[in-house]
Amino acid sequence: MYTQTEIIKDTTINGSEGELVINVGPQHPATHGVLHLVITLNGETIKKIEPHLGYIHRSIEKMCESLTYRQFIYVTSRMDYLSSHINNEACALCVEKGLQIEVPARAKVIRVLMGELTRIASHELWLGAMAMDLGAFTPFFYTFREREMINEIMEDTCGARLTMNYMVAGGVAMDLHPDFQRKVKLFVTQFKKRVPEFDDLITNNIIFQNRMKGVGVLSGEDAISYGCTGPVARGSGVSSDIRKLYPYDGYDAVAFDEVLETAGDSYARYLVRLREMHQSIRIIEQLIDAIPEGDFQAKTKAVLKLPKGEFYTRVETARGELGVYIVSEGGTTPYRIKFRSPGFSNLSALHHMAKGSKIGDLMATMGTLDLVIPDIDR
């Protein structure tokens, strides 16, 4: 037990002379989950940020070791729950790589379509949550209006809205809903019509621009050395889109641009995500009328056994590069699984980005990192 004077003297609790140590989290409105940041302040200026993890650690990697290759895919929905579909895709791809299964063309297109819808849904939620971090509540409701349409499409297709569990090794679990194309087309037209609202409400707002420009700057070299991927790296001008660099599931067959911004500040990251949604819409528009006929799933054995060896695949989730690394001993369950999650690396750059700025800037920077805590803390 501490006595009162010991607490006052302990610099990890109260900081040294002229410092104030505050705990942002594990319960705090801006951390969007159970992230715990210990922040050392001088007045309102941040001197040090120390993330403490482990509040939502569920040993997903260890759990996967006791599940078969058909089962473990679905545990990964609970890592980055906002792009659960893409997580599942990464695992399915890794198993397919090990078993050398050829995925039917229809399944590939379905995967890409669902992946891009997931990406839009994730970015929509990020947009709302980030605006909320900046003190604007209203955009949240507008982004959720759009996201709701995607969730309905997901519900029609596979019965679930958030953790879809739609992927199986060799394709997708079931065929598309007959109404799928009509609903997606409706969503695309609605989305295009409503994007100017976001520009009016957020992008062109002078307060918003002042809060974002020149804040939380991350240079390209720093982005590489911290291992940042996804929109965070692309906001700093580092080309890191796995869909372009290492195409999977037929991303090389569709035309889209990798969105790059060079400023490296919060506004650049914001613009990257906003324009990425348009690129996703572009991909969906190309594919929605060109879904090939045929099987939605390759024929696979009832019990999957990966050959002895090591397998690694990577995909581009809404937050960046997700790597799946499987070590197999030839059995029905993996010997070891490691996930390389984008959020963990992106969070590690937070101290570098927010040091020396104000508390309000920390929230803005954290918002543009798009942290999903269960993804950081598996």
Added chain:
Amino acid sequence: MSHEKAINDLKIKSSMFSLEGITSSLHQWLYATLSPTFALLAECVIVILLAIALFAALGLVLVLMERKVAAHIQIRLGPNRVGPGGMFQTVADTLKLIMKEGLTPDKADKFLFNLAPFIVMIVAMLLLAPIAFAKGFQIWDINIGVLYLSAISSLSVIGILMAGWASNNKYSLLGAMRSGAQIVSYELSAGLAILSIVVLSGSLQISDIIAAQENGWWLFKGHIPVIISFVIFIIAVTAETNRAPFDLAEAESELTAGFHTEYSGMRFALFFLAEYINIFIVCAIGATLFLGGWMPLHIGHWEGFNHIMDYIPSSIWFFGKTIFLIFLIMWFRWTFPRLRVDQLLNLEWKYLLPISMLNLILVTIIAIFGWHF
């Protein structure tokens, strides 16, 4: 003049709707039946009861209005379960808050902690005194009314600082410090904006200022400088009442709830209520100074139009204008993101203060040469 004739007609025709008739007859009746001391005492009691009733009514109406406005802006319905259209939602909320335990943190300075919400509340109550709610319906028509308003309104920062300091919570302290810096800074430009109207009217008395707007509100009479003053006033009072985009003192995403993080139950409700009462009061001041208070809309020599406008009771004019300004402030809150603390102070000291000083000089020139309409 036919215009004065119209006013006289109004006095006769709409006396049954006017609150002035009720108050003056009540005043005469009290002084006729009781000795002057007891009459004054009775009037005080009536005023106190009315003020408390007004407080409760305003709290209920404004909180519901805020939620409805927010819901409309955010494409939702808002409260619609308790009573018709959710009318009694705030009553239910108040009941809940009354029944909640009012926690005092262990290490808090208990005296100051418990005193702070009452200081904020009392300041809000004191501000009601010189406001003219309708023609002849004013608690205290003091000859330094505007000075009184700006002096008393700056006292509420003491309550906020007290709350932040006594809570023994780092978030509360940060919120209170922000609030202190903010209110003290924005007091300046709000004061200068008010001064421009004082210069034009040549009086600090609220009734004189309203009377000066008989043939047109200052916002329309005073050319561009008064419009600039009005904009500065609205920005400054939004900051003074700690409303978004200047809600740094209780910035939810940064400081959880700022200075009232540790408050619960009815003490929290007092802060919450005081916020809405303060909004009402600053909007009432804005409506009185710039939009003519209870004075109906009169346009130059449009006799017929002015005559029709005179039929609308003065209390409706006053509350209509005030609620319009309150709506503006609510609209800001649900549209704009929050400023950062240094941007907030830059806005005041680098832009608003110099602009309002120059503007005051312009207004003074207009007033001296009589260039206003």
